[in-house]
Amino acid sequence: MSTLSADRARLVDLEAQIVLLEHSPESRSQNQYSLSELHSQKHRVLERLDSYKYPVLTLPNEITIEIFMHFLPTYPLCPPLIGLLSPTFLTQICRRWREIALGTAALWRAISLNDHRIPFERQAHLCNLWLSRSRSFPLSVDYNNSLIEAQATEILSTLVPQRARWEHISLRFSISSLPIIEGPMPLLRSLNLYLVNFDLITAKVSSLDAPLLRTVVLNDNAAGHLTLPWAQLTALTLPGFFPRECVAILQHASNLVHCELKLFDDGVDVPDISLPSLQSLTVTGDAGPGFLETLIVPALRDLRVSESLLEPECIETLAAFISKSCCQLQKLCVEDVAIESRDSYRDAFPLITVSFDS
Template sequence: MSTLADRAHVSPSESRCQEQHSPPALQSERKLVLEQPSKYPVLTLPTEIIIEVFMHFLPTYPLCPPLTGLDSPTLLTQICHEWREIALGTATLWRAISLNDHTIPFEHQAHLCNMWLSRSLCHPLSIDIYEDIVNPLRTAELLSALVLHRARWQHLNLHRLSISLLRMIEPGPTPLLRSLNLFLTDYELDLVTTTNVVFREAHLLRTVVLNDYAAEYLALPWAQLTALTLRGVFPRECVPVLQHASNLVHCELNLVNESVDTPDISLPSLQSLTLTGRSVTGYLETLIAPALLELEIPESFLGPNSIDTLTSFMSKSRCKLRALCITQYASVSRDLFYKAFPLIAVCFEE
């Protein structure tokens, strides 16, 4: 098989000179080398290896690449004929669809969406979509195309979605859905009924991220969740959710400051807890987490007697913490924490 290196060893002038003084057999061999088409070594790789290279070119699933541009699988269809055929025939390259680039004209974005849905065949899907607030009807059109494939939804990210659009996906099942990230806007809540939007038949759903409005107006199979993040919520808004999400293993709560007057909540399976937001003293003491191993909490959440608050919480929960991270650290001596909790890995983040 000839290569560019083979050709480089024979210049045109050398070829003419050697042609005149070489034996006929050598002339024929040299002619064969010069006339054979060159082939880049990468094109000699087995198709399975090329597909593996393609998969590493993209963000790790379920992260979504852009629809177009240098980081998109569409680029792989523009290199050469062989790569185009391989890319178009590899359904897993097209299973993560991001519809949040409003620099792409809507008609082209809709065309690309349908094309990716077709190329992904029957594979589970990761969907990432922002509502176009200027023209929500366009988002509705995209969402209506996606709803036809709801049985394949595996990871769903819905950003700044109005409740009317959210209701488009309410009636049917999502049997493969494993993770849901929903940021629900409030600009329609006074115009529509505020009855809960129910996700039905989502038996595999385990990981959920919600903002405050989504937490209030969404009904999920809370008891089957193992990871939950609530953003921008008041402590009182956490109560009904956490009371039903009794099997959580990981939980992150971004809290808005208010006086805490909530009942105790038991989370028997919880292993890691992260609290963020503004100062909400007294909230930690309302949680009972006997299996807790890792705690991340701002110093301000602990009140003026940080060591006593943590000691009381651990005693009440009867947990055996392994790691403690104090964030927004400001005042209390680190040595006091090290001395009070010698068996716990303590760290500080300012």
């Protein structure tokens, strides 16, 4: 290993030790170095890295920034807070790259707070740091890490003041904290919300002011305590719902283009529902027979469905569904089909691309 590579590897190791000692007192007695010694070693390694002459440093800043942007996962995907593929990694190469990275707000606009290796206090600190570095850029935030209400509340208290910058948000927190996020969200385009009833209280229903919102994923608690601008949504995922709950929502979301439902059977019959713009549909779970036929979807092109939702006469059920909607289905994926039954689907629908998933 070259001296340059060795110094980079040493820097990563030192930072990991520093994080561990700062947030794990019991580890201090097991480490041969004190915290101040580790910081001193890190400083010396950084000085050596800064002294290297890199040919890449002759590039204009604009090209370097473009390289940095391609180094990270494509926005709105979030890079890790530390380590490879993190913008933090770019700050550890040399002084000039550190200055460019810290001065490029777009590098810090996507924040994931789900790394179990990093103590919560450290993640909360990094969250504040990245929010500051991202300046006025729209934000993508993913926090689904903790079932500890106090931690979720602390993260919310950091994120909510930046609500006007939220663009892609995935959050998990208590129903009782829902009113905290109320207010204008002028940039919000996608929302993934999982609400937990930590304290078993009844919270009031909140409304979301998000004129650009198009894509939503909700658990049952979130759907029951949040009023959304359903008519403007184009993509909706509802995991773990009863059919009657889905229908109550879908009747207000008539402009959906993509929909994914995972259902549980409650034995309740539901009325027909028309989704005239729907192009792709996934229906899985155990909703009992008859649910699929209640959907009228003339624009449907792509269907994924569990075979259990088609029983007892699977081919006939599918044919009746397609006929009722008068749709020109192009792709069909049926889950959990026995190998010996697969040819019957292909024979019944020769003009449709049929696949199977176990």
